[in-house]
Amino acid sequence: MPIAALRAPLPDPATDIADAVRARIDGLAKPPGSLAALETLAVRLAAAQGRSTPVADRARVVVFAGDHGVAREESVSPYPPEVTASMVRTFAAGRAAVAVLARQAGAELEVVDVGVAGLTGLPPGTDGVRVVGARVAEGTANLAAGPAMTPAQRDEALQAGAAAADRAAADGVQVLALGEMGIGNTTPATAITCRLLGRPAEELTGPGTGLDGAGVSHKARVIQRALDRTDVTGPLDVLAELGGFELVALVGCMLQAAHHRIPVVLDGFIVGASALAAVRLDPRLRPYLVAATRSAEPGHAAILAAVDAGEPLLDLGLRLGEASGAALALPLLRSACAIVEGMATLDDVLSGRI
Amino acid sequence: MPIAALRAPLPDPATDIADAVRARIDGLAKPPGSLAALETLAVRLAAAQGRSTPVADRARVVVFAGDHGVAREESVSPYPPEVTASMVRTFAAGRAAVAVLARQAGAELEVVDVGVAGLTGLPPGTDGVRVVGARVAEGTANLAAGPAMTPAQRDEALQAGAAAADRAAADGVQVLALGEMGIGNTTPATAITCRLLGRPAEELTGPGTGLDGAGVSHKARVIQRALDRTDVTGPLDVLAELGGFELVALVGCMLQAAHHRIPVVLDGFIVGASALAAVRLDPRLRPYLVAATRSAEPGHAAILAAVDAGEPLLDLGLRLGEASGAALALPLLRSACAIVEGMATLDDVLSGRI
Numbered sequence: 001m002p003i004a005a006l007r008a009p010l011p012d013p014a015t016d017i018a019d020a021v022r023a024r025i026d027g028l029a030k031p032p033g034s035l036a037a038l039e040t041l042a043v044r045l046a047a048a049q050g051r052s053t054p055v056a057d058r059a060r061v062v063v064f065a066g067d068h069g070v071a072r073e074e075s076v077s078p079y080p081p082e083v084t085a086s087m088v089r090t091f092a093a094g095r096a097a098v099a100v101l102a103r104q105a106g107a108e109l110e111v112v113d114v115g116v117a118g119l120t121g122l123p124p125g126t127d128g129v130r131v132v133g134a135r136v137a138e139g140t141a142n143l144a145a146g147p148a149m150t151p152a153q154r155d156e157a158l159q160a161g162a163a164a165a166d167r168a169a170a171d172g173v174q175v176l177a178l179g180e181m182g183i184g185n186t187t188p189a190t191a192i193t194c195r196l197l198g199r200p201a202e203e204l205t206g207p208g209t210g211l212d213g214a215g216v217s218h219k220a221r222v223i224q225r226a227l228d229r230t231d232v233t234g235p236l237d238v239l240a241e242l243g244g245f246e247l248v249a250l251v252g253c254m255l256q257a258a259h260h261r262i263p264v265v266l267d268g269f270i271v272g273a274s275a276l277a278a279v280r281l282d283p284r285l286r287p288y289l290v291a292a293t294r295s296a297e298p299g300h301a302a303i304l305a306a307v308d309a310g311e312p313l314l315d316l317g318l319r320l321g322e323a324s325g326a327a328l329a330l331p332l333l334r335s336a337c338a339i340v341e342g343m344a345t346l347d348d349v350l351s352g353r354i
Numbered sequence: 355m356p357i358a359a360l361r362a363p364l365p366d367p368a369t370d371i372a373d374a375v376r377a378r379i380d381g382l383a384k385p386p387g388s389l390a391a392l393e394t395l396a397v398r399l400a401a402a403q404g405r406s407t408p409v410a411d412r413a414r415v416v417v418f419a420g421d422h423g424v425a426r427e428e429s430v431s432p433y434p435p436e437v438t439a440s441m442v443r444t445f446a447a448g449r450a451a452v453a454v455l456a457r458q459a460g461a462e463l464e465v466v467d468v469g470v471a472g473l474t475g476l477p478p479g480t481d482g483v484r485v486v487g488a489r490v491a492e493g494t495a496n497l498a499a500g501p502a503m504t505p506a507q508r509d510e511a512l513q514a515g516a517a518a519a520d521r522a523a524a525d526g527v528q529v530l531a532l533g534e535m536g537i538g539n540t541t542p543a544t545a546i547t548c549r550l551l552g553r554p555a556e557e558l559t560g561p562g563t564g565l566d567g568a569g570v571s572h573k574a575r576v577i578q579r580a581l582d583r584t585d586v587t588g589p590l591d592v593l594a595e596l597g598g599f600e601l602v603a604l605v606g607c608m609l610q611a612a613h614h615r616i617p618v619v620l621d622g623f624i625v626g627a628s629a630l631a632a633v634r635l636d637p638r639l640r641p642y643l644v645a646a647t648r649s650a651e652p653g654h655a656a657i658l659a660a661v662d663a664g665e666p667l668l669d670l671g672l673r674l675g676e677a678s679g680a681a682l683a684l685p686l687l688r689s690a691c692a693i694v695e696g697m698a699t700l701d702d703v704l705s706g707r708i
Contacts, residue, residue: 319390
């Protein structure tokens with residue numbers, strides 16, 4: 001196993017505490033179950049954190065960014081690969097969607113360059129944004145033609161992700177919202193999902209940020225070439241053969257966050273593909289995951305069923321990535337925590353103590 | 355027409371400003387349309403407010419509370435009517451679900467007693483909660499046996515709702531989130547919806563806060579008795595015959611808020627029934643409404659289609675009322691506003707100006 005996060009078994013969720021929180025919620029001043037998904041969320045956070053009063057005040061959004069050989073060589077995105085670097089600069093300037101949404105949610109934003117091509121130096125972060133350099137290479141190799149990365153590069157990306165979780169734990173972060181930036185990265189995400197779920201490319205390939213029908217067909221053929229090229233099925237091998245640096249870093253970050261008992265809010269399809277690989281590496285990761293948003297990508301529903309991260313909290317039709325959905329879901333986590341702590345019990349109300 | 359809000363025609367939404375905001379959003383640094391429902395929401399708020407930078411920072415949650423003769427006499431709820439007064443005290447103490455959720459959303463909470471039975475005096479508000487007395491009567495009459503209220507009582511309730519909108523406007527409130535409290539009030543809400551949409555009670559009657567199958571059947575028979583008792587179809591007549599004080603106050607509040615160009619966030623089924631009546635009184639109300647949450651009550655889908663308040667922002671299975679869903683949606687309104695103002699344009703990014 002390449003990193004410590006993969007060696008040690010993940011802690012079990014605190015089911016005793018979860019049961020106590022469920023009982024407390026059932027006794028609050030409202031019809032039982034009437035806050036529905038918010039109640040389930042509070043119980044899930046309590047189990048993950050091992051706290052009878054779950055907390056989500058200190059939240060950090062982490063966006064891993066990387067480039068992709070397959071985008072450079074196979075035209076799988078309507079946007080040129082240079083946009084990845086441009087967007088990292090826009091994150092740093094606090095003016096990308098996720099920067100605006102994280103600020104609005106009162107969350108910090110950390111951008112981790114794990115493999116952005118053509119980014120000279122690291123842009124200084126402004127306005128609550130931190131940029132971290134952990135570049136494994138200037139983008140991956142073309143996964144349709146050969147392995148996307150070497151095993152050593154994969155391990156380096158896993159480590160970069162785990163390091164982000166360690167920083168969060170050291171800073172007292174209570175929940176992590178994870179996202180990604182990388183032009184073309186629905187292609188590796190779809191390839192990973194197809195391989196781990198045993199599905200053909202044409203079933204799970206979608207338009208990403210905006211391909212037309214012909215573009216989707218072309219992308220599905222590129223992904224199928226990659227799937228036909230290699231028959232690995234172990235999650236670590238799949239990540240090296242079909243992954244992207246940001247996708248691999250997300251895996252390391254999720255697993256290490258669970259070691260720290262920090263719940264992880266998953267953005268859409270691409271983060272979902274990483275969650276799928278991470279859950280294959282250690283199924284005990286599941287209770288630490290919270291699905292923020294339902295993606296329009298055809299592979300996402302299958303991922304959600306496989307990773308068991310709960311029903312997505314939001315279904316707004318988002319198809320941006322960047323952790324935009326995860327950032328938008330943060331107030332719901334805080335609200336779930338607040339009801340556990342702030343509400344009167346039904347006994348208080350009926351007995352006239354209020 | 356009983357109140358000023360019903361006499362004057364509502365202002366048209368600012369379609370020119372909405373078009374400009376749509377164009378601005380299309381030029382932001384993201385794939386066109388990728389923020390989906392958040393973009394639609396920003397445009398809707400801009401049109402309602404007549405502002406090219408829509409705002410939702412100053413938000414107020416208003417909960418109208420009243421009791422129901424039909425709950426006293428016909429057993430249509432698993433909870434006794436006394437719970438309405440108890441819950442108003444719990445709101446005032448800042449310890450009901452909506453009080454917690456409003457606080458978490460950074461919104462003020464105003465509770466308006468328009469007809470709570472057995473509430474001696476007004477509980478003092480604490481912790482950002484204001485309690486306003488505007489009691490029309492100690493609950494309505496039993497709508498299954500006769501008119502729920504007199505036309506004069508209806509007009510008084512409409513006026514109480516309009517006054518809440520006037521207070522909000524005077525205080526500089528930018529968005530209103532509306533809710534209700536009243537044991538048994540899915541019964542008048544269902545009756546109003548059935549009459550205005552021409553549907554029989556058995557089609558639209560649901561479990562409310564927790565009736566079992568036999569309870570739902572009984573409730574449907576009670577509602578059908580009310581529908582069979584009177585053949586009025588005009589919305590003002592329907593409100594007096596089949597309404598509740600809090601339902602009528604909501605109608606007055608929505609219409610008056612639109613006069614002030616304050617967008618109104620609708621909680622679930624009961625507030626939806628009021629929105630349906632309000633839209634019948636003036637269809638120009640529609641663009642001022644924002645649907646917060648999808649209710650499990652069977653009548654809600656038909657209401658949503660009729661009032662055209664957009665796809666609900668949340669679908670969390672909530673069935674509490676109180677404005678809990680509307681309060682939970684407020685951060686999404688703020689986020690929609692923030693993207694319009696805070697994001698770089700695609701031109702900025704591609705030209706290297708960032």
